[in-house]
Amino acid sequence: MKRTASIVFRSALLVFLGVALGIFISKDDLTGQPFSLTGRSDKMSQVLQLVQNNYVDSIDVDSIEGETINELLQKLDPHSLYLPPRQATSVNERLEGGFTGLGIEYHLLRDTFIVTQVYPGGPAAKAGLVGGTKIISVNDKKFSGTGLTDDGIAKVLRTDKSIPLQLLVLMPGSRAPKQLVLKQGRVPLSSLDAAYIASDDVGYIKISKFAATTDADFQKALKALKAQGMKKLVLDLRGNGGGYLNTATALADEFLPKNKLIVYTKGVHEPRTDYFATDSGNFENGKLAILIDEHSASASEILAGALQDLDRAVIVGRRSFGKGLVQQQFQFRDSSAVNLTVARYYTPSGRSIQKSYSQGVESYRNELAERMRKGELFSAENNLADSAFKKMSPYHTTSGKKVFGGGGIMPDIFVPADTTENSVLVSALAEKQLFTAYVLDKMQPVLKGYDRQETFLNNYSVNDATLNDFMLYAAQTLKTIDYKELAISKPLIKALLKANAARFKWGDTAYFRTLNSNDPAFDKAVASLN
Secondary structure (H helix, E strand, O other): OOOOOHHHHHHHHHHHHHHHHHOOOEOOOOOOOOEOOOOOOOHHHHHHHHHHHHOOOOOOHHHHHHHHHHHHHHOOOOOOEEEOHHHHHHHHHHHOOEEEEOOEEEEEEOOEEEEEEEOOOOHHHHOOOOOOOEEEEEOOEEOOOOOOOHHHHHHHHOOOOOOOEEEEEEOOOOOOOEEEEEOOEEEEOOOEEEEEEEEOOEEEEEEOOEOOOHHHHHHHHHHHHHHOOOOEEEEEOOOOOOEEHHHHHHHHHOOOOOOOEEEEEEEOOEEEEEEEOOOOOOOOOOOEEEEEOOOOOOHHHHHHHHHHHOOOOEEEEOOOOOOOEEEEEEEEOOOOEEEEEEEEEEOOOOOOOOOOOOOOHHHHHOHHHHHHHHOOOOOHHHHOOOHHHOOOOOEEOOOOOEEOOOOOOOOOEEOOOOHHHHOHHHHHHHHOOHHHHHHHHHOHHHHHOOOOHHHHHHHOOOOHHHHHHHHHHHHOOOOOOOHHHHHHHHHHHHHHHHHHHHHHHHOHHHHHHHHHOOOHHHHHHHHOOO
C-alpha cells in the first residue's frame, strides 16, 4: 500500500521547486574561484546601472540582476541557474554535511513554540533540549503567545550567530520552567534517514541526498548492520534529488570490484573523465536491491544506472527523474553563485539518461505531471509508452539485458504509485502539519505507554476511533474534507499518524520502519533478494 510517505511531504517541493533549485550535481565540490562583474562594460551591466541611477521608482537592482541572469541560464538548460547568496550558502552547507543553527525542528500549536525534533550533535542537543519542549521566552522577552510566525521566529532565533540566546523553556512532564543558554553553532546533518535490520538477514538503508559525508555515514551504518547479521541490502533512493557526483561514485564503489567503470562525463569544454571502482568496497558480494521513483534524480541515477548496467543490483520502483547533466558552481564575491552545466554523464553502457528539454523549461518542469496524466505511474505497460522507450535501444547490461537511455532509469521491477498518496486531502493534512499537531496535542498519553520502539511498532495501531478523532481535529483547520477521498486514503492516513508518532519519540528510523511495514515497493525489493 504505502511507499515511503516522505514523498507526500516533499512531492510539491520536488515537482515545483526541486527541478529549478535543488536537483543538481557538481563535477567536483560545487565550488569555483570567486569572480566579480564589477567594471565590466557589457550591455547587461550598463542597463542595470542605468536602472539604478535613473529609474522612476526605487528598485532592488540585485534582485533584478539575479532574475536576468537566471532567465539567461534557463534558456540554456533547466539545471543551469543563479543562486542568491543566502540560498547558495544554505545549499552548500547542507551538502557539506551540516549547517549553522540551533539544530531543532518545531511546530506552532495554539501560538506556542514546541520543539518536535532535536538534531544529534547540535547546540540544542548539547544543551539538553528534547522533543516536546516549549520555548516560553527568549532573552527575557515573551516568545510563545505573541502571534508567532515563521519569519518572526527566524528573526528572534537566527540573529547574530555570536550572541547567545537566553531561553526559558518548559520541558515535557515538568511544571517548572528552566533557563537554558543556546548559541548557534555547527549542526551535523546526516544524509541517511534510516538504517535497520528489516527481516532476518536483510538490511535497509535510506539515503536522502548525496552529501560530502554520505559515504562515511553509509559505511558506519553498513558496519552496524553487518554486526547484526545483515547479508542482503535494500538501498532506498526514493525522493533523493541528488548531490555530489564524487559521492555517488564513492557509494557505487562500495558495491563494485576494482576497475569497474562507474560513470563517465564529457562536454564540449570538458574532456571525457572516467570514474572507476577501487578495491575498497565494503559490500561487493551481498545481494542488493535499489528502490527508486520519479523523484530520484542525478546522483541517485548515477548510482542506480551503474549498478543496473553492471548487473550488480535489482532496480525496483518507477522510472527515475531523468537528469544527466553535470553542474559546476562558480561563486561571485557576494557569495551568490551560478550553477552551470559543464558536462553530461553516461552510465557504463554508454547511455545518457537526461530527458529532453527541447520544448522549454516550463514543459520540462511539467513532465512529471504529464507522466501522471498518461497513467505512467500506475501501469507497467504505460510506463513503457514514452517515445524515448519505443525505439530500439542500443544499450545492454553486462549480461545482455536491454536497458534504456534518454529519460531516466527504468526499473527492473515496476511498482505502481499509490493513488491515495496523491489525494488532495492527504496533501492538505501534510501541508498544514496536522499529523505533527495531532501527535503533540493528542497522542502523548499513548506514547507514554510505550518505552520501547519495538513494542510500539509491533503492538500499536491507529483504530477507527482515533482516525475519526483526528479528522474532527483536522476539520478545525481545513475548510473542506472530501469524504470520498477520506474513504480511499483511510489506510494511509492511519499509517502516517502512527509513523509521525513514532518519529516524535524515536526519530526517523522509527518513522520509516512504520511506513515500510505496509509498503508494496519495499516488500518487492525484499522479495527480489531471495
